[in-house]
Amino acid sequence: MRKVYNFYAGPAVLPREALERAQAELLDFADTGMSVLEISHRSKEYEQVNAEAMDRIRGLLGLGSDYHVLFLQGGASTQFAMLPMNFLPGGRTADYVLTGSWSEKALAEARGIGRTHVAASTRDGGYRRVPGPDEVRLSDSPAYVHITSNNTIYGTQWHRWPEVGSAPLVADMSSDIMSRPIDAARFALIYAGAQKNLGPAGLTVVIVRDDFLRQAREGVPTMLSYRTHAESLSLYNTPPVFAVYLTNLVLEWIEGQGGLRAMEERNRAKAKVVYDALDASDGYYRGHAEPDSRSIMNVTFRLPDEAQEREFVSRAGEEGFVGLKGHRSVGGIRVSLYNAMTLEGASALAEFMGEFARAHG
Numbered sequence: 585m586r587k588v589y590n591f592y593a594g595p596a597v598l599p600r601e602a603l604e605r606a607q608a609e610l611l612d613f614a615d616t617g618m619s620v621l622e623i624s625h626r627s628k629e630y631e632q633v634n635a636e637a638m639d640r641i642r643g644l645l646g647l648g649s650d651y652h653v654l655f656l657q658g659g660a661s662t663q664f665a666m667l668p669m670n671f672l673p674g675g676r677t678a679d680y681v682l683t684g685s686w687s688e689k690a691l692a693e694a695r696g697i698g699r700t701h702v703a704a705s706t707r708d709g710g711y712r713r714v715p716g717p718d719e720v721r722l723s724d725s726p727a728y729v730h731i732t733s734n735n736t737i738y739g740t741q742w743h744r745w746p747e748v749g750s751a752p753l754v755a756d757m758s759s760d761i762m763s764r765p766i767d768a769a770r771f772a773l774i775y776a777g778a779q780k781n782l783g784p785a786g787l788t789v790v791i792v793r794d795d796f797l798r799q800a801r802e803g804v805p806t807m808l809s810y811r812t813h814a815e816s817l818s819l820y821n822t823p824p825v826f827a828v829y830l831t832n833l834v835l836e837w838i839e840g841q842g843g844l845r846a847m848e849e850r851n852r853a854k855a856k857v858v859y860d861a862l863d864a865s866d867g868y869y870r871g872h873a874e875p876d877s878r879s880i881m882n883v884t885f886r887l888p889d890e891a892q893e894r895e896f897v898s899r900a901g902e903e904g905f906v907g908l909k910g911h912r913s914v915g916g917i918r919v920s921l922y923n924a925m926t927l928e929g930a931s932a933l934a935e936f937m938g939e940f941a942r943a944h945g
């Protein structure tokens with residue numbers, strides 16, 4: 585098998601151990617003589633997978649039973665609408681902090697549903713940073729405050745949460761969930777598409793505090809109501825069983841590695857070698873993010889011109905480094921370093937970057 589280092593932004597690299605386990609039990613899950621793909625979501629074997637994955641998410645984030653974990657579909661993009669449908673009643677305002685394209689999309693959906701307020705934006709200057717604590721200006725008693733914890737496209741990340749007082753804080757954590765320890769109890773609701781740090785595409789994880797959930801609006805269509813899924817433990821209809829199963833294996837792997845502290849240590853070490861390569865290049869690589877806002881998940885940078893960027897991607901591909909092309913809206917290079925990427929992979933890429941810069945700079 586060809587050795588590759590997978591730097592795709594999502595779907596993305598998964599822990600090899602989790603994939604091997606899935607492969608080993610693909611045809612016979614839990615001694616059923618059937619694949620997990622073939623058994624009822626109401627079977628006791630699947631119910632156990634469902635419960636285990638929920639407990640692991642709460643356990644890793646240090647949350648108690650006052651948080652519901654929901655396994656939904658429709659991607660994080662459906663959450664952009666589901667959140668205001670449930671939590672933005674008429675007469676109230678939802679606050680959004682704009683730090684990139686995903687937060688813009690989240691805001692656009694909320695605008696179609698109710699009144700919104702932009703509490704801060706770093707759009708001027710090209711989303712090179714997240715706002716500082718004194719830049720966030722909340723409206724009067726917002727229904728919630730929405731942030732994007734890691735901006736996958738621009739390569740910026742919050743390293744200190746904004747102060748929101750008693751307002752419910754909501755975060756799209758699609759691209760950095762489970763990458764570092766966080767004070768998860770600060771959040772009323774967290775959502776994430778699974779396909780970066782958690783598992784395969786097709787699953788969206790929502791974590792919602794019970795007291796916030798109780799404020800959810802009535803009259804929301806059944807499948808789009810968080811309450812439906814909380815009350816049925818995400819078994820109201822057929823869930824994406826294989827995605828939940830594989831996510832459970834990835835969560836078990838995270839636990840086995842030492843939990844979120846170990847993930848953070850590993851992720852910081854990887855990000856450091858790549859940023860060091862960037863900083864050591866005498867300006868050949870120009871990082872997009874300002875140093876204080878640099879993401880440890882997605883490292884974004886430009887080369888002197890697009891022809892060299894194309895050559896970089898192509899030469900890297902020949903060496904086995906794949907998935908490095910930046911998002912089409914920003915261009916350049918993006919190195920995604922999710923949990924499952926190894927330090928060995930990040931170091932090998934950093935070495936390639938050094939050689940490429942020396943040859944072209």
Ligand SMILES: Cc1ncc(COP(=O)(O)O)c(C=O)c1O
Binds near residue numbers: 660756778
């Ligand atoms: C931060 C963030 N939010 C939302 C999305 C959209 O997720 P989905 O494709 O699951 O709808 C992405 C996808 O890359 C993302 O990175």
